[in-house]
Every structure is written in structure tokens, then in C-alpha cells.
Amino acid sequence: MSKPALPDARSGGRFDWNLLRTFLVIVQERSISAAAAKLHLTQSAVSQALKRLEDQLERRLIERHNSAFTITAAGEEVRRAAEAIHGNVSQLLTDVSQTEAEAVGRVHLLVASRIHSAVYDEFWADFHREYPRIEVQLDVLPSSEIVTLVQQRAATAGIALCRQIPKRLENKVFLQQRYALFCGRNHALFGRHDVRMDELLGENFVSFASDALGDSLSPLTIFRDQRGFNGRIVAASSQHDEVKRLLIAGFGIGCLPEHSVRADIEQGRLWRLPPGEGVCAVELHLLWHRDAQRTPAEMAFLKHFRDFIDGYSMTERLASRDGGA
Template sequence: MVNTTRPHQLRTFVVVAEERHFTRAAARLRIAQPAVSQHIRKLERLLGQPLFERNARSVRLTRAGEMFLPHAQAALRAVEIGYAEVAAVSGGLRGALHVGVVDAVEPLGVPSLLARFHRRHPDVTLSVRQAGSEDLLELVRSGTIDVAFLSFGDTATSPGVAVRWLQSSERVVVVVPPDHALAERGELRFADIAQEALVTLREGTGNRSMVDRAFTDLGTHPRIVCDVSGIADVIDLVAEGIGICLLPESVAANAKRRIVAIPLVDPVMWRHLGLVWRSPEAVSSLARAFVSFTESL
């Protein structure tokens, strides 16, 4: 089975699993849809199990597909890393660099950084994925992505990865709608907001971990009325008056016409940004090159 499975079949399977749609997968792979179906059928015959449940609008993984997906992803990453290692020995970097980024990292200038890295290494393909900090950490640990820019509410480290803290730590502010009772305050203590309705990012994000930890330290629980997946949604909901939130200062500044940002002084809270990659013995040459490239941050 191993000898007759082709990398392009694994790649097709992974893309269909991610897109949950054959037509979108075909467009992403730049092949005809019948070819996508053919790759999946051949793989299913080799495995002796259906990998997808199909209907007219979408597809979803079967139990067998769910079990096979992480192994297929790991196999593709191993091939990519092998190509990159051989290219590095021959004097150039090539292959795919998988980068994870949390929401709202404007202070880092990540798009500019990636563009400069690509200009220096034009044979490297960049694949960027956005997710929450905890999700990205797990993707780095598993080798699904090479490096990630994460947000942390403190300077805790994580097993299985190396972390370099970046210079762009910033203060966290309280964000309220303009007509809120606290909007005229020049500064706030955490006790002032302990009973307020909160809008937060979902669990698994650095922002949510920071909020939960702050309330735990205060000996109470946050009154969360809504959690969402993106910072833009948090700001929209606060502007509509559903609650208040805690956000990095730079994020609040970008939306200052719609909301009011108030300094938090007791305690002062910081959002720390870090670059993480797999522990040194497991890091690829591509990831190592990117980490070195970012040392000026």
C-alpha cells in the first residue's frame, strides 16, 4: 500500500478535507474536478475504506478519513522537509514554508516581513494560516506548520517548541462603546470592570487565555456574553453595545472612531508577541532560515 500511494493523491485528499468541497479543491489544486475524484477513488481503493461522505453540496470526512488525515498531512510535510533539506545542501532554499499568524499582529509588519523573505529566497513558497494561539502551538508541535507568530498574555513557555519573544509587546486597554458609563474615565482598575458584560475571542486564543487568567487572579469569573472567532467581530459587538472587551492598544487605536479605549492601570496588562518553532532537534532548514531572518524583530 505504501509503495503504490502517490504524494499527489495524499495532497488531493488533504485539500479536499480542508475545503470540504471537490470543486473548490480542484480550483486550489489547479486540476480538473474529475482528476480530484479519481485521486480520491484510487486512495479509497488502496485503503479499503471510504474517506468522505458525499452529498450534492459538500463532503465531509468519514471516521476513517478523520483517522487518516493527520498521517497524510505528516507524510506530505516529511516530503516537503526532505526537498528543502536537499536543496539547502546544494546551496539554495526551496520548498514550502508554512507560517501561522494570530489575528491583529500589525506591530510586527508580517506581510512586509514575508515579502522580504520571499525576495531573498524566491524558490520558497509561503503558505500562511491564521488561527488562535493555542491552535497554532499545536500545529507547530505536530509539524503541520513550521513557525508561528503568537500572542501571549504572559511569558509562559510551552513544551516541544522554542520561543523567541519579540520587541513589540504592548499594553492591553479596556474597550467600551461611546455611550457606556465608563467611557469618560481616564483610567480603569480591573475591579471596575469585574462585573461588566464581556465580549471575548473564543477559547484557544491568546486574548481569551489572558482574560481568563486575569479573572482567575482576581478570584472571580468573567461574565462573558459573547465569544467570537475574530477581533473585528469583537469590535463590532462592543460598538453595538453588547458588552466591553480587553484588547491590545494598537488594535483599539485602529477602531477609535467607533469605540473608546481606556488604559488599564491596576493591574497593567501586556500582550506579548512571540515567534515559535519546533524544538531545535526537530526544526527544518527552512524554518531555521526564517527564524534567523527574523532576528532583527
């Protein structure tokens, strides 16, 4: 006997795929009445569905004589085809559900000012290509506030300066930034190659607000204290670009991450001061709460960020957009 051909959707004929599901239940239950009970339908409705399927396929699928219930050879072929279709549809629904859960959602990231890294820029381009429907909110805050808010589970994650990782926060080192002393083009020390450390001790400082408070940038405070600096903090900001602006304006000397101001040095806006080895090294961490309930979008972000930056060395992560080290 030739195999029963399921209707081809391209032929223009209509085929009710629910008939296959009803047929599968009939076969599984080996009874019209039991199938009707399982499907919450009347026996008449189930019998009519079976008849419609047999009419469409032009084959007898089930033989019923008194209490006997026999699946015909054609019925076995249809059963196998129906099970395959049902399995594929079930897998499709699962895959679509998982894809939608991952591809749609919102990520709230708190970031320190300012992250100067071509790898970081490329991460966001890559993340958006991979998850174009995930919404992103980025808020720039002082590192101390970021740590507190992540502890309170008020955001997906944070990227912040952090010397000691608080309990229940997971972390991954993103950047290792070396800070150095600078002055701006309007400062008396600008352009001098013979500046000695003892000449700097009385100079006023432009500082990060968190440094003035002794928070995440306290190594800068420790450096000043150990070297015997006695100048006043005359200006402060929590924003990298504003600290740089005040330095260029000549308010005083101050510390910035070396890799973030290379262009300003080359273009004559800032001048590097002693000591030659810099002031201190500070690590920038990705932080997230260990016990937070995360959405699929947030889990996708954390995994994608960690996997992406693992593909680059620390030197590469600090590189500028033009490829300079």
C-alpha cells in the first residue's frame, strides 16, 4: 500500500493540523470515548474529526469492530508523521519562547566616569547586534554610589572603582588604570621638563569628589599624604571630563588615568608631571549582586560582557579608538 500523502500547503488546499493531534490522542488512548474525555470534547466531535482526516487523506486509518481497535498500515504511517510534526512544533514553541525571553528586556547599568576603552565601545556594538531588542539604560555615578546601589540590587550591574569587594557582590576586573599627575596649559608648570617633586608639594589640587571624601580613589589621598603635599583641594567633581576641564583651566594639579588623556597631552591641553612611575594603579570592576533575581536580558548582558572582554588582554582593553596603546 502506498503511503498516505499529507496535503501540501503549497497546493492551496486547507488542512486542519488539529486533526492530527486528535488522531494522535485517539491512537494513544485506543478509544474514541477515552480520547474525547482527554480532549474535553464529545465523542461525536472526535469521531467527526477522525472521519474528516480519513476523507482528506483518502485512507482508512482505524478499523473498529465491536470492542476491537486496530490501526491500519496507513494509520501507522500517519501516526509516525503526526508524532514528528507534533515534536517539531513543540520544539519550535520552546525555542521561540526562549529566544524571546533572551532577546527582549531591559538592562540597567551604572558606570563610573569615564570609561575610556575601544574594547568597551566595541562590546556595546557587539551586544546590540546580538540582542537588538534589549533596552539599555546607562547612568553615570561616582564609584561609591555605584557600589552601594548594586548592593541594594537597584541595578543590573555596575562598572566602578572598588578596592575592596563588599560581601555578596561578584566582580570581574575590567580595566587596570594607572593614575598620574597632570597640570593644564593655563598652569605655571605647563611645558616644564625640569619639574621636581618638591616643587609640587605646595600646589593646589583638582580632585575627584570621591577622592576628597576618601572613598574609592583613596589611594590618591594616601599618595598625597605620604609625599607630604600640603596644597588645598580647590576644585572637585565626580565627572572625569569636568576634572580635566578644571585642570586645563589652571585651577591646580590633579590625577587622571594616563590612558584616558593621551590625546589631550598630544594636543597640548595637559602636561604630565612627576613622579615618572605615576601615582597609583586602580582597578575598574564589573560588579553584580550574587543573590539578585535576574531577567533573561540581564543574564544575557552579564554573560556577554564577561565572555567578550575575556577575548582581550588588559593592554588591548586600555587601547584608544585609533589603536594606540
